[in-house]
Amino acid sequence: MNDQVYSPTRTLMGPGPSDVHPRVLQAMASPVIGHLDPVFLQIMNGTMDMLRKVFGTENQLTVPMSGTGSSGMETLFVNLIEPGDKVVIGVNGLFGQRMVDVAARVGAEVIQVTAPWGQPLDPAEIEQALKQHGQVKAVGVVHAETSTGVRQPLEPIGELAHRYGALFLVDAVTSLGGIPVEVDRVGIDACYSGTQKCLSVPPGLSPVTFNQEAVKVLGERKGIVQSWYLDLTMIQRYWGAERFYHHTAPISMIYALREGLALILEEGLEQVYARHRLNGEALQAGLIGMGLKLLVDEQYRLPELTSVLVPEEVQDVEVRKRLLQLYNIEIGGGLGELKGKIWRVGLMGHTCRRRNVLTFLSALEDILIQLGYRTENGSGIREALRVYQAAGGVTI
């Protein structure tokens, strides 16, 4: 049955999945035990504790949903929103659009506040939407828009949501573990993420966290949650003291998440953020040094995901193909209206290492020169090294 197709050792520098830490891979190979085994219940508790630390929250209801990041998005909307509820959603990329789609399927009346792809949302426009439409149930935004690389400042929007009596819902898929999310400090009511970005864990789980206010809304629903699989009124009884069986937990993926979280906490959250900051800065300096342009203004750039404008003289697909074939490096192309126009270069979690920054800049220079783009060998590396040297002697 062996079809001789093996996984090559790529360097995953796209928008996710990112490189998985070897300890995480090993954890997945641990023996499977039952989802109600007393040892597994301890493992669940430990995982929830670590998740709370990384989310920056004391929320009791902080659990990994048994699906990828998009299932976390759906979890928030099916549990907190009921047909006819008004929700304001910020749309400046594909994942904001997806939120609109998911909310509409729950029967929400969706009010979109848009910004051009590559720019952040303007809180003043969110406020205008809240003023104009009375009784908005929730405001949803994407913290780190994976389709563009924009970092959305959360606090002004959270403050507005609460001032107008709405829940504040945040997509932290590409931010959690890469930049601070700080659920409690920022005042996020419900938040979801994914494992395959800055947590260095394979795709497959979606950590979510609900605060007391969100749990209250969940408890006061008029109707039943439309999804049985994602129904937190039942799932919280399995992850809570009762341990009531809902569905069979994905044991091996939870082992993986637990190890990924342990790695982050061993390194220290502040150090993890500093590592992402420095490598992101070096990469961005290197790209600019090569004469390339970045999509996002400096103040809204994510360190863990950089969008580069594809120069007119080169072909998007050809560059990505050569990176993969010649260097085993995967980067992402553009999505939606940015298809063919940008490259998305990820430095998330275990991918976020100096060796990957330097290899990638060298590889891209090589390929761009092959394809006739006018740059100078070493111009990217030179700028990246300047950034590292300015930071002093660090091991990252």
Added chain:
Amino acid sequence: MNDQVYSPTRTLMGPGPSDVHPRVLQAMASPVIGHLDPVFLQIMNGTMDMLRKVFGTENQLTVPMSGTGSSGMETLFVNLIEPGDKVVIGVNGLFGQRMVDVAARVGAEVIQVTAPWGQPLDPAEIEQALKQHGQVKAVGVVHAETSTGVRQPLEPIGELAHRYGALFLVDAVTSLGGIPVEVDRVGIDACYSGTQKCLSVPPGLSPVTFNQEAVKVLGERKGIVQSWYLDLTMIQRYWGAERFYHHTAPISMIYALREGLALILEEGLEQVYARHRLNGEALQAGLIGMGLKLLVDEQYRLPELTSVLVPEEVQDVEVRKRLLQLYNIEIGGGLGELKGKIWRVGLMGHTCRRRNVLTFLSALEDILIQLGYRTENGSGIREALRVYQAAGGVTI
């Protein structure tokens, strides 16, 4: 961060998860690659091909959903059923009940046909329900009821469903890879399973298969699918020729499924079924030899899951606790109305080996004698060995 909690090496003889084959555990530790990597697309194709063989189908739309078995159940109902549609559901255990719950959340008008827990459904009653209610959209039944260990003969019900113009939907979570499912031969229109039973893969994916008739119903929907995450109109574009991005596939779990399926096909489907039959028969003979009673009549017993009535003189929980603590063996208790009344002993996939049958029978005898149940040392093993000897010299 190491909390010193490690997974013990259990023998998983409950209703799932079952023991995972070492080659499957190793496969999960393979390097993660991107969900749009050309190599991963080959792996997806190979996985779909093998899934079709194990399901016994030529159905193009045969894919693993990115969630556990229950997400597969929800996938069938959210995609095929629309609000107001009538569905007939057979209920003779917890998973039939769950199907009712899931269908109702989609807005179906559910007609339940029941049988006592531990007995199969009567096709005559299904026919009566179909006659009584015009225009039923679908008939749903559970092939192997995990809460009772009952095998439901499918053909008479499938034939009735089609005679009355309804789709035939089947839960094959605990049957796939343990007893023949034969989707095409039986005339199943849509079917779902789980990885953590007879496929010897950890929990986390739900293989589903839809035939042309089901795909037609999907294509002719009046409204949008209420779940974005489980929307097959989009997901089939990722698993199909287009490779259109929907959500990030759970790469490592797909590696695991692929290896589990390869193991089954290497052994040969017929040999896999024969192994389950023989070990199941030996276990059941052993249990009866010890003086225990089984819940299900012989002709409807599953080889891979046996329900044993807890003798009045012993305590359910104490026996299971000692099996786990003294022997590292997990079995299941009863669910719902059978809570405290039965033990569920699984022999699924990689768990289904003679050494586990013999160890379990010895362990249970030991513990029952400890607890004052009147049996004779060796009485279970004696009967089990008779079954193996009658089968001739086999290596299982």
